[in-house]
Amino acid sequence: MDKRITLPITKIITEATDIKTFGFEYDLKAKPGQFIMLTDFGKGEKPFSLADCTKTEFFITIKQIGDFTTRLFQKDVGDLISIRGPYGSSFFISQGNVLLIGGGFATPPLYFLSKELLKIGTKITVINGAKTNQQLIFSDRFEQLELNYMSTTQFGAHGNGTAVDRTKKLLKKEQFDYLYASGPEMMLNALSTILKDDEYEFLLERYMKCAVGICGSCTLDPIGIRLCMEGPVLPKRIVEQLTEFGKYHRDASGMRIKF
Amino acid sequence: MLKSLETEFLGKTISNPLVLPAGIMGMAFSGFNISVENGVGIVMSKSLTLVPRKGHEGPVITEVQNGLLNSMGLCNPGINDGLYEIDQFKERSQIPVIVSVFATKTNDFLKLTLKANRSQADFLELNLSCPNVFDEFGIPLAASKDKVYEIVKTVKQNSKLPVIAKLSPNVHDIVSVAKAAESAGVDALCMINTVGPGMAIDTKMVKPILFNTFGGLSGPAIKPLALKLIYETYSAVNVPIIGMGGVTYGIDAVEMLMSGAVLIGVGTAIYYRGIDVFAKINKELNNFLQESDYQQLKDIPKLEKLDG
Structure with missing residues (x-):
């Protein structure tokens, strides 16, 4: 179930000065809306939505925002990346x-x-x-x-x-x-x-830590659905029940941060 | 036919023996809500610290054979925000709540206790045994029976809530630590925390998978060890025990009850069986009661205590 694989980057496409798409040759069997957790060992791990997925390749598009993505932007074709997933709803x-x-x-x-x-x-x-x-x-x-x-x-x-x-x-x-x-x-x-x-x-997007539905970092108030499991794609009937939607999210410590 | 899974814990009636342990789903009041909706009998917060902690970078979790390794690093929103989440949950629910707190100094445990006194939590758990912050804090407090005695004594003198001590399996003699907590007046014990810690390696990258290198082992792999330690402790103390460690199916919970536990923590099993694992285990407990001709959960016998 914890489907971790380590594989080389096979394509890097520059979309904008601060946005790149990374491609990998692997049959990930993901559906639209699903995400992966991407590990840069010794640096951290973050969730990324899939920009495309075929029987032979998958792609993620990343905006350079902080330290983690800045280091990713320095990687070249052939460099190894470790991922797990795909996770979540589609x-x-x-x-x-x-x-x-x-x-x-x-x-x-x-x-x-x-x-x-x-x-x-x-x-x-x-x-x-x-x-x-x-x-x-x-x-x-x-x-x-x-x-x-x-x-x-x-x-x-x-x-x-x-x-x-x-x-x-x-x-x-x-x-x-x-x-x-x-x-x-x-x-x-x-x-x-x-x-x-x-x-x-x-x-939707929230801070995720375990991505396998255990840690509670991405539960949404008040109903407690886990964005990593029941999300990240949510239908209207769920979105309408979320009191935190458009108001606040939680950071890595679980503290509420207003939008 | 539905049998009663009701049980008593420190004077409170709990609808079923399943506990949401510290560190599982308990960051926000919504995490308590969904766990209760899925059948848990009593919930516990993340271990709260005086100031918020972001915890370790990822990966914080990885699957190994028959278990998970995790090293969250005690991420939590801090005692003030954490108690606010508990109070929000309590506005709409009668389900008992255990507030879990973590510190490394007796005086900090005291400060946390005084804050917990002013919350709507029903019980106070002292996390004396996080295995994943060794670099920061050194050997867990639960390794020292003198330290455990001192902290429990101080907290008991100041707590309005019944006090539970969370014990580590990663010590030479857990029974003597349990006895120290009991002699300091602890109301209940919670055991076991994750085991080890252990590690896993990414063989292509030649790197430890967990950011923290090491992480506590949970899941089915640790159940035999948990049963043994709970049984030994149950044989030596007279306070109730919240048992946990690898409980995945109803029959695991039955084993743990027989080993001496009165309540059963279920955490890693969410990974294997989904968030409705609590309802599933309760149903399996019910089936066990029927098959064994027990009328209610309280009829499940305990093992004879080990000779002291």
Whole structure:
């Protein structure tokens, strides 16, 4: 069950100055929305969502944020990395007409989802939002798929609003059978207020320690579902029960931190 | 037919003998909620310290044959925030709560005790035996019967709550430590903490898997050792024992009850059988009572005590 494997990095793709995608040749058998725990021995271990997973390869997209990711960014193709997983829940693969809403470097799991949805002929619209054009990632990949792709940036010369703004506009014109979103929690929180009548799933993030459902670091108040086991993909009926959603999360010590 | 799994512990009636041990699911009040929903009879907080601790970097856990190695490093939000989580849980629940605390000095245990007095917790556990902070704090307090006596004595003089001492299996003579705690007035014992510690190695990287190199062993591998130590201790003391160590199925809990324990901790089994493991074990206990023609949990006999 603790599926730890140690394997070399086979691809490194620079997405933006501070965002890279790492590829590994391995049949991970993961589903869209699931995550792995990545170990840099002697430095630490962190969860990362899968940006793509085929029968031969899997990918994770990482933003350089702290010491851990800075060290990862110094690694080269051929360097060994140890991982365990895949862990957690995955997105419901819906038929019909669906909308995927991504924010910043949290968008890549929706690319993996798009590929799986297309396999059953689902009609897909993607809204990919970022702060700036430079931070907008995966556009070229989405554009290669048979789907309706829209990108939007909040700031800069071509700034035309947030992913939430764009979603509001689109929902006035078009109805969707199912919606999916992955992004910063305040984006998801804003979306939840405009999706009162729609069915959706959100990909949430919390500090995780054991990732196998024992330590209690990622239980969500008040119902106590464990984001590493029952999440990270949560359906609307669960999200609506979370009193901490959009308000606070917990750090490594378990202390509450306001968003 | 449903048999009664009710049991008594230090004057309180508990709906079933299963305890959520310290360090399992007990970071937030929501972790207590989901454990209770899944059938646990009594919950315990993470071991709380005077100031918050982030614990070790990862990996903090890895699977080994028939068990888990873990080295969380006593991550906890600190006594103030930890007690707040307990109080939040207590707002909506009648389930008894054990607040577990960790310190390395008698005076710090005293400070923690005074804070716990002002909470809604029902019992106070003194974690004298974390095996995973050796670098920081040295040999666990539970290795010294004099230290255990001194701490328990001081805490007992100041605690409004019944006091439980958590003992380490990683000592030369656990029975003499248990007796020291008893003579200092402890109300109950909790045993065993994780064993070892041990280690696991990533053979491709040539590195220890756990960030902390070493980690305490839990799970089915340690059950025979737990049974033996609980039985020896039960034979030598008169205070109730919360038994734990590798209990995964109902029959393991029966063995532990027979060895002398009155309550049974279940932690690592969540990994093997899911968060509803408490309900599953309770059902198996019920089946055992039926098959054995016992009317209730309290009818399960204990082994004859070892001759002193």
